[in-house]
Amino acid sequence: MYSEKVMDHFMNPRNVGEIENADGVGQVGNAKCGDIMKMSLKIENDIIIDAKFKTFGCGAAVATSSKATELIIGKSVEEALKISNKVVANALGGLPPVKMHCSNLAEEAIREAIEDYKRKKGEIVDNNDSTACGRRCEDIERLKNE
């Protein structure tokens, strides 16, 4: 069901953990839906120099978390914000259709962590809750109807 790349990232996840004194932390999803991802970032001069994750979720959720951290390390904050769920999924050689919604978690977690970073820097002041889980629920409904 999963590609070799997905299984590799699931069995040997990269960058698991939490960064102490992180510059930005984002947690998205909820336990009710069955997946939560927490991403912490170390950022210097607007460049992400380290990223770590913790995920409660299925194989696809863990693998996309792992891949996402790989993709953003070394990127600028603005470049990292352009990494969509599709980019993460493609970098893993694709995900089964019913699992595509899991990849939103990674995209949303990156965005949340960067927003937290900007908030700490005083660049933004809003404090909206994450919509990641809701969005994924909609994805599932859409897939069912396709």
Next chain:
Amino acid sequence: MDKKCIYMDHAATTYVKPEVLEAMLPYYTEKFGNPSSIYFIGRESKKAIEAARDKVALAIGAKSREIFFTGSGTEADNWAIKGIAYANEDKGKHIITTSIEHHAVLHTCQYLESEGFEVTYLPVDENGLVSPEQVRDAIKPQTILVSIMFANNEIGTIEPIAEIGKITKEKGVYFHTDAVQAIGNVPINVEEMNIDLLSLSAHKFYGPKGIGALYIRRGVKLTSFVHGGAQERGRRASTENIAGIVGLGEAIQIAANNIDKNNKKLIELRDRTIQEVYKSIPFVKLNGHPEKRLPGNVNFSFEFIEGESLLLMLDAKGIAASSGSACTSGSLDPSHVLLAIGLPHEIAHGSLRLTFGDKNTNEDVDLLLNELPGIVKTLRDMSPLFVKEKEGIKNVQ
């Protein structure tokens, strides 16, 4: 095989026993006759079917003419419930079932609701038990059928079928039980238990897939489900799956004759697994009734982790198991059974079902017990729900 597979998912399906397959094979090749034909090889097929029917009847305490072969357990459930509903709707349109039935029953009942029937879905207690008194209280003058599973496929809880049968008999309501998981694991006697209809499926007790049966007590009024030829005394058309029927007969005979011996072994494996897991892994809960449960069923919830991840890691170690998490079903909701026994969503997502079978050994359980704590720890270390302070806390059994 590349690597040893430790199969612990016998509630999903079983292999076909060699002696069962051996009995089936001639009916694919030289003994291929249509049982409806008058010549020798047709008569030979007919005889084989009737011999298998006798074996099924004997295993559940029924009469041979009360056994009807179907294409699966799901078909037997559909036939029983829709057949009773359509044949008795002049008496009433109310059906009683439970919230933990297999989808073959639940979705059939939901379909009937769309056809104007009223269905009561009885709750269960935290161990998954249905209360016979609640069944009694739910019966109305319009009630035509009570359908309650013999044993639950996920959590293994065995329902008080004989007590419910007494009530339905007294109230004059038909009683159907989905016994797909119970056959071969629990002694069943349809007479003593006052069961009117019973569904079973061969591939759960070392028979082939694609063959099931419905027991219909003599005199029970239900419509036909598959229309066509005069097979199964005109009640279930289509040319018989002779090899499948022969396999079902062999398998149920072997299962019924060895029930005590098999159960003794399965209960040992089950109870050892439960005890050892409690000792070696914190934040774990056994789902299902501690005693009234299928001999080979273990169902745990591990807090802070998700079931599919657990299955993938067990699979990497060669252990095949199953889970009630949402991710294994493609929906956002975890198993309806785990929610019905009152588990919060996040704990239901972390469930693991192990169902032992006749080839499982103590060495298999050793390997499982060797791998499982490490896998759970790896996943918890990765989980944002599991915080450091919880480390080192042990279960109190």
